[in-house]
Amino acid sequence: MQAPVVVMNTQNGDRQIGRKAQLSNITAAKTVADIIRSCLGPKAMLKMLLDPMGGIVLTNDGHAILREIEVAHPAAKSMIELSRTQDEEVGDGTTTVIILAGEILAQALPQLERNIHPVVIISAFKRALADALAIVQDISRPVNTSDDESMIDLIESSIGTKTIARYSALMCSLALRAVRTVSQDQSFASNTHLTNGAPSGSPSKKPASAPKVHEVDIKRYAKIEKIPGGEIEASRVLDGVMLNKDITHASMRRKITNPRIVLLDCPLEYKKGESQTNVEISNEDSWNRILQIEEEQVKKMCDAVLSVKPDLVITEKGVSDLAQHYFVKANVTALRRVRKTDNNRIARAVGATVVNRVDDLQESDVGTGCGLFEIEKIGDEYFTFLTKCKNPKACTILLRGPSKDILNEIERNLQDAMSVARNVLFHPRLCPGGGATEMAVSVRLAQKAKSVEGVAQWPYKAIADAMEVIPRTLVQNAGASPIRILTKLRAKHAEGGSSWGIDGDTGNVVDMKEYGVWDPEAVKSQSIKTALESACLLLRVDDICSAKSAKQGGGDMGAGGED
Structure with missing residues (x-):
């Protein structure tokens, strides 16, 4: 029993x-x-x-x-x-x-x-x-995603609970415009390319049942730049890209209309030895020859870039003093050490291709979609603006406000608003x-x-x-x-x-x-x-166990290693 x-x-x-x-x-x-x-x-x-x-x-x-x-x-x-x-x-x-x-x-x-x-x-x-x-x-x-009024009403409901609710009309229009800019090439152009014929260079025509929106990457292509100072009402969506950069040489142009833009992912400096190279110099002529080779190498690089007649050269790496000298002589403006993400955004906005080797540079890689390049001083810092782009598939949202804390909160709220707008483009249905x-x-x-x-x-x-x-x-x-x-x-x-x-x-x-x-x-x-x-x-969890630490698992040797 x-x-x-x-x-x-x-x-x-x-x-x-x-x-x-x-x-x-x-x-x-x-x-x-x-x-x-x-x-x-x-x-x-x-x-x-x-x-x-x-x-x-x-x-x-x-x-x-x-x-x-x-x-x-x-x-x-x-x-x-x-x-x-x-x-x-x-x-x-x-x-x-x-x-x-x-x-x-x-x-x-x-x-x-x-x-x-x-x-x-x-x-x-x-x-x-x-x-x-x-x-x-x-x-x-x-919901009709092309109706601005209903879209703004919808975005307003998502940020009506946030700190920026009092500026909701401005913020909703910023969010909607940014999402429309980033998704333009897929969501709206994809409807037209079925009726107007496939765009040039497209691999094949899409079937009529293709989805409206393929990708709306607001994280990568809709960048929010926060600059403390000024009024919140001064915030705006730029039809292009903004960078926290200044020109490399004081004599370069600070304002160019309809610039030809070259984007590089390589340094415009003399090439150093790939591995730890030792060079032993026995006389002064050899030293002069080494310096001459370096100069020739930089000149050759600059000539390759200048052969496509650019007005603006932007690189993710450095630009040597000699290269700056050649660019100033040719009346070309240069920006250096631009972030990779910013370079990709510029490439989308101006229609350029990021080139990894100057020798591979072709006419088709030059971006001509930008209407205005200018450098402005806001507060104590210089900012580069590439605006008036013909078909910007990337944009920058410029936020102004009284303090960093407020700007950070506005940025968090604006991200939510853009996400809501993006979701509705993908799934155009609403719930109360x-x-x-x-x-x-x-x-x-x-x-x-x-x-x-x-x-x-x-x-x-x-x-x-x-x-x-x-x-x-x-x-x-x-x-x-x-x-x-x-x-x-x-x-x-x-x-x-x-x-x-x-x-x-x-x-x-x-x-x-x-x-x-x-x-x-x-x-x-x-x-x-x-x-x-x-x-x-x-x-489904019915027990919580603690895993064994590395010190216990490794025995004496493990313990010795830890100490």
Whole structure:
């Protein structure tokens, strides 16, 4: 009779070990979610972060906060990774995804206490995820990406909760113009090349069903340059590229109209020995000959560059004094030690090719797409402007503002706005904002839960309850009564009004169709997917083990090496 009892105790013991790890993970996830819960919505509070160097960051951007804070718990680290994933994937909704994941795990706790096996809970969560994504798709509506007004309204809803909300009209137009500039060659030209014939040099005609947008690389080709000083209203998108560089020689031209531009990825200096070369000189003539060879080599390089008649030479490496002398004689301006990323951006903006060897330079490599090259002094520094480009496929956003802290916050907010604009070009569908989408998912999942059989009904219903956390947090942050407002909102959704949400300023229930707050469907779907998948992952953990350190693993020799 004793044996079965022992077995039962062992199972309970195993379950207790697993429960301990799950409770620890859930607590850590809830703690991370609680840190940034007050950062959701237009009435969001700011966090002041102190970095180890003594600097401060003032922001309510969930991703920026979580990136700066230091945590030791593995589950908390996993949660912080979520916001990074969300930021890289869609650029917005980083706060939402953390709050949602924390609440889903909190709702999983009562299910574990009911002794429902984590695998059963996870399968119910996966089923709820599939249904939730179908509901988001159902309540979304298409948007015309070429209509500036509706696009600006959409971007405004993404930055209405940020510090720069008071400059939202300016920032939205900056974000939209930057994204349009970068995506011009793919999204808009791709529609025309099907009707006007393939562009010259294209390998083959694309089928009529080709997607509209192939690539909108805002990280690489839409650079934000921050210059403290001046007013925020003076910020603008340049139809070209700006560099923090000055000319190499005082006699070179500082302003050129319609310049011919050559981009190089090689030094205009004499070539040094590739390996550690030793040269022994026995007489003075040999020394003079070595110097003469160096000069001849530099002259040959300069002649190769000047043969294509450039007005402006930009290189990623150095330019020797002798090369500068030849360029000044030929009335050519030179910039040196330009970053590789900036050089690639210039190449796209002016239609030039970055050349690795001056001997390979051809007429076709010269960029002629720039209308104006000039160097301006802003504050104490000189900046190079390559503007009035005919078809700039890359751009620079010039931000002005009173201090570095404010400029950094504006940059973070502007990145979110550009990500939203890019997402809508890829997936031109919108969902109602202000917690309306989450509430619609919650109400419909609660109705569907009745048809779920067995114990899986409880965890399925838990997802419906967890989705309410977004509208509830919006109401709390606006200082209104959550119970009364949520009951009112639930009633509206039960009647079929899936576009009703929360006015983040007052905390009242409003119809988002009239209020005009919309979010890209890509952001909403990604938030729900990321939050649910990570909750499932953390629920599957039943023990937390510490890995063996290198000192223990290496034996005496390893220990000696460490010392």
